Amino acid sequence: MNDRYAASDLEDRYDEESGGFSFNLGDLRSMAYRQRYVVLASVLAALLLGIIATFLMTPQYTAGVSVQIEARNDTIVEEGAIERELRGGEVQRYVQGQVDLIKSRSMATRVANELRLTANDNFLVAMNVEPASEAGTGDNVQRIRRAQVIEALTSNVQITLPFNSNIANITFTSPDPQTAVKVANSYAENLITGNIEQRFEATSYARDFLEKEIADTKKRLEESEKLAILYAKNSQIIDASDGVSTSSDEAAPRSITTANLVQMNNDVAAAKTNRILAEEKWKQAQRTPLMSMPEVLGNSTIQALQNERAQKEAELRELTERYKPGHPVMQDKSTQMASIDSQIRNLAQDIRNSIRDAYEVARRQEASLSQSLGGLKDATLAEQNKRIELNLLSREVDTNRTLYQSLLERYKQVSTNADAATNNISIIDTAEDARKVSPRPFINILLSLFAGLALGALLAFLRETFDDSVRSPDDVKRKLGLPLLGTTPLYDTDMTIIEALGDRKSAIAEAYASVRSSLDFSTADGAPSSMLMTSSQPAEGKSTSAIAIAESFGRAGKRVLLIDADLRIPSLHGYLGLHNNGGFVSVLTGNSSLEREVQNPEGVSFQFLSCGPIPPDPAELMVTGTIRRFMEQHKDQFDVILIDGPPVMGLADSPQIARAVDGAILVVEAGKVHGGQTKTAMRRLGDANANILGVLLTKFDASSTGYGNYYGYDYTYGRTKAEGK
Numbered sequence: 057m058n059d060r061y062a063a064s065d066l067e068d069r070y071d072e073e074s075g076g077f078s079f080n081l082g083d084l085r086s087m088a089y090r091q092r093y094v095v096l097a098s099v100l101a102a103l104l105l106g107i108i109a110t111f112l113m114t115p116q117y118t119a120g121v122s123v124q125i126e127a128r129n130d131t132i133v134e135e136g137a138i139e140r141e142l143r144g145g146e147v148q149r150y151v152q153g154q155v156d157l158i159k160s161r162s163m164a165t166r167v168a169n170e171l172r173l174t175a176n177d178n179f180l181v182a183m184n185v186e187p188a189s190e191a192g193t194g195d196n197v198q199r200i201r202r203a204q205v206i207e208a209l210t211s212n213v214q215i216t217l218p219f220n221s222n223i224a225n226i227t228f229t230s231p232d233p234q235t236a237v238k239v240a241n242s243y244a245e246n247l248i249t250g251n252i253e254q255r256f257e258a259t260s261y262a263r264d265f266l267e268k269e270i271a272d273t274k275k276r277l278e279e280s281e282k283l284a285i286l287y288a289k290n291s292q293i294i295d296a297s298d299g300v301s302t303s304s305d306e307a308a309p310r311s312i313t314t315a316n317l318v319q320m321n322n323d324v325a326a327a328k329t330n331r332i333l334a335e336e337k338w339k340q341a342q343r344t345p346l347m348s349m350p351e352v353l354g355n356s357t358i359q360a361l362q363n364e365r366a367q368k369e370a371e372l373r374e375l376t377e378r379y380k381p382g383h384p385v386m387q388d389k390s391t392q393m394a395s396i397d398s399q400i401r402n403l404a405q406d407i408r409n410s411i412r413d414a415y416e417v418a419r420r421q422e423a424s425l426s427q428s429l430g431g432l433k434d435a436t437l438a439e440q441n442k443r444i445e446l447n448l449l450s451r452e453v454d455t456n457r458t459l460y461q462s463l464l465e466r467y468k469q470v471s472t473n474a475d476a477a478t479n480n481i482s483i484i485d486t487a488e489d490a491r492k493v494s495p496r497p498f499i500n501i502l503l504s505l506f507a508g509l510a511l512g513a514l515l516a517f518l519r520e521t522f523d524d525s526v527r528s529p530d531d532v533k534r535k536l537g538l539p540l541l542g543t544t545p546l547y548d549t550d551m552t553i554i555e556a557l558g559d560r561k562s563a564i565a566e567a568y569a570s571v572r573s574s575l576d577f578s579t580a581d582g583a584p585s586s587m588l589m590t591s592s593q594p595a596e597g598k599s600t601s602a603i604a605i606a607e608s609f610g611r612a613g614k615r616v617l618l619i620d621a622d623l624r625i626p627s628l629h630g631y632l633g634l635h636n637n638g639g640f641v642s643v644l645t646g647n648s649s650l651e652r653e654v655q656n657p658e659g660v661s662f663q664f665l666s667c668g669p670i671p672p673d674p675a676e677l678m679v680t681g682t683i684r685r686f687m688e689q690h691k692d693q694f695d696v697i698l699i700d701g702p703p704v705m706g707l708a709d710s711p712q713i714a715r716a717v718d719g720a721i722l723v724v725e726a727g728k729v730h731g732g733q734t735k736t737a738m739r740r741l742g743d744a745n746a747n748i749l750g751v752l753l754t755k756f757d758a759s760s761t762g763y764g765n766y767y768g769y770d771y772t773y774g775r776t777k778a779e780g781k
Contacts, residue, residue, distance in 0.1 A: 095512030106504025110495045117490035119236035120227040121244040126480035155215045164209040166246040173205045182232035183208045233490035240487040251481050266467040277456035284449035324429045327422040334415040341411045352404040365396040532751045539750035542571035553600045572608040578749050584718030586697045590710040592737035596725035597754030602700035610661025614695040619665045622702040623674035626667030632657045639668030678709045683716035704737035714746030726756040
């Protein structure tokens, strides 16, 4: 607790520790007690206004009719159907559309016309509406009266649709119960009539519209067909298709040139394939030995010659055993075998030559077809430029034909079902009696009570929010961020502080003893040897507390000097019944000594140094160096030097004294509106580098602030256990 609080430190402590404006249950109870008159006044005012308004209100009667709205809609596009069930979000949209229709001005006009509400002023008088003045032309009055009737109808009709239901409730409110019944029933009847008329009008309109569209579409179809045929004739584009299309890509007609190109392209592809196969076969024949070619090995003639040669060779081996090589028989067999070998080689060579010839034929055929294909491509490309325009004309023909057929089908359905429209709205319950809906005294008074409570709570909250006064010990920590040294209660003002302290068992004596105990624990070495008592404003109990704390230290056996340092309005000598001829000012100016000026009041346990003569410029006299030298000279004579200084606001004395002493005690009167002056005083002391020991909260009345028996101030000596609880 002996830390020195600078101004910024104090603000930081307030932000971190208080957490801003907050309430607990005790705070709410205390706030309600303090602001009880504000809340009570708000409640009484609201109740009075509610009662007056209830008696001044015109009685209102409401009549209601129930209608069922089937979620169906007309259609003219589905085969064999004129009506379909709505699905999903369409149901909500359709029903909501009917609800909006009931609220519309057009529906109000239908009701007004049916009931002839504009024929006279009876309806407006029944609705408590002042009819239009007769001044001006008749047409002008009639127009204004009609507008008044429509406004009265739309303002007093209500439609409710329960969730997940198709039964709507139409209600009308009027000061006249018969008018309410009549208008509510008229709304339901006109809703049904309008729905039927709308369906017939929609069918008639659809038929007229389709007839016009069919005529226009037929004309466009004929013109587009003529243009397409004329263009094809002039461009010599002949359709060669069979009229059957298998896909969307083949939907367009095919000309002779295009057909030839397609066929030629297929022939070229086939020729190219044949040429590739023949070429590969010829290359394979060139790489393979003549007698190893598959074509040679698989040739039946060659196989027969090879068999014959093998037979001759076997016969030659048999003759070798009987004849010599030069024998004519041997030579004849050898000649036959050579002839067979020659035939085999010639036949194999012919097979190879036939493969080469087949390749050459395939190559020439491919070249010829490719040349022809090139010519057809040029012709086709030339035709395609003309074909683009023809395709556009053909698509327009198809579009017009499809549209024409669709319109014919729709027209057939509309004509067939022109008289098949059904009504999907029906009345469930008609309005027979009107019920009184206002005024409702109990509800109005209850609402006024709640409104008054809400307003009172709001006013109380605002007053508490903008009230910076320190009302309780908890506010010291929350609003100021300083330690609480103690709290002193109110006491009988007819008694002096010395008389009040005379009873050591009294609440005031116990309170200041508690403050003295807190000061003893404010530092590690006990109470500071020199302390300043100050406050932000006058009359906060600073001087009284200075006397009481000095007396408490004196009773504890300490040597105490109490100094009146308020050099502008000294008052301590008056409280103690002493003179003020000389004192603190005389000692500081060197005109006297402390031993000469100090006084010993009767009945107290401390010595007193009055202010003395008031100097012309107290600020110059109360400089920090002067006060510090005074303290250094006399600190050994006393255990505690307690200085009663002037208020901090507007004066430089207290901050200067606070820098010279060991600690400062900030006295704050409980419940006094400070307007931020306490925080300003804290900031000034912090700027002076003063050691603020804490806050002494004076004149605290727990019962008047709503805190009840706070900290046991009602617990006094001499009471029984039952009485003290």
